[in-house]
Amino acid sequence: MIEAQGITVRLGGRETLHGIDFAAQPGQITAIVGPNGSGKTTFLRALTGELKHRGTVWLNGRATADIPVAELAGLRAVLPQSVRMAFPFTVSEVVRMGLRAGLSAGRDSLILPALDRVGATYLADRPYTDLSGGEQQRVQLARVLAQIWEPVVDDIPRWLFLDEPVSSLDPGHQFLVIRTVRDFAARGGGVIAVMHDLNLTAMMADRITVLKDGRVAANGTAQEVMTEPVLSRVYDCPLRPGRMPAQAMPFLLPQASPLEI
Ligand SMILES: Nc1ncnc2c1ncn2[C@@H]1O[C@H](COP(=O)(O)OP(=O)(O)O)[C@@H](O)[C@H]1O
Numbered sequence: 001m002i003e004a005q006g007i008t009v010r011l012g013g014r015e016t017l018h019g020i021d022f023a024a025q026p027g028q029i030t031a032i033v034g035p036n037g038s039g040k041t042t043f044l045r046a047l048t049g050e051l052k053h054r055g056t057v058w059l060n061g062r063a064t065a066d067i068p069v070a071e072l073a074g075l076r077a078v079l080p081q082s083v084r085m086a087f088p089f090t091v092s093e094v095v096r097m098g099l100r101a102g103l104s105a106g107r108d109s110l111i112l113p114a115l116d117r118v119g120a121t122y123l124a125d126r127p128y129t130d131l132s133g134g135e136q137q138r139v140q141l142a143r144v145l146a147q148i149w150e151p152v153v154d155d156i157p158r159w160l161f162l163d164e165p166v167s168s169l170d171p172g173h174q175f176l177v178i179r180t181v182r183d184f185a186a187r188g189g190g191v192i193a194v195m196h197d198l199n200l201t202a203m204m205a206d207r208i209t210v211l212k213d214g215r216v217a218a219n220g221t222a223q224e225v226m227t228e229p230v231l232s233r234v235y236d237c238p239l240r241p242g243r244m245p246a247q248a249m250p251f252l253l254p255q256a257s258p259l260e261i
């Protein structure tokens, strides 16, 4: 389990997160959504221990501040919002970096299976710097999967922290990546994903935390948080979710052309 209590972050002399409490269970996908600038990336970086913060984060019952960095790298892997690389490493070399960072050093046989999970084996020998944004995003996800390949080791769950993992992808690859991430959770791992698209979030997440202005505005299942009052207040515009009849899954369509509003 991951628990966070009173997470407060100051950036550029300004308080960006104001005492966030949060919990996520292994075996589930927990999504974090909210408007641009609401603090999603900042909160994810505080959870992973990358960003100085007040408050405490417990990973599998241990305060992350007390876990040595090398051990942390075997317990959790982080997909940043975008990753630029200065040198033209090949795609296989980028995924190998994940193996080295985690506990799988030397297991180069995992490189192609990791790329396969994101539909990118055909890119293995290409220079990373030549790839499109969506291709780079999938290769980075393969690197992160390679880092913590088994979702559970010695009964201890491992965690994926993903910052907008599908935002640059076409629908086919969005579904593939969501299936891969769901499979990681179904096999007992934990997933915390910052998401941009609310429809994909409703489809994939077991729990959703909604941030607004550095605070938790709502928290619950898609059915609980994707409601007109919550979304309209959080996004400062009229948003009325519909329901797919079969699964009662909420979805959103633009209500009117921007020119009519
Ligand atoms: N390094 C920084 N210095 C100052 N302010 C920052 C920095 N990084 C982010 N911020 C500000 O913190 C707020 C939250 O940013 P962020 O967490 O990236 O938002 P989100 O991921 O929800 O779009 C924004 O107002 C952003 O401008």
Ligand SMILES: [Mg+2]
Residues within 6 Å of the ligand: 040, 041, 042, 081
């Ligand atoms: Mg962000």
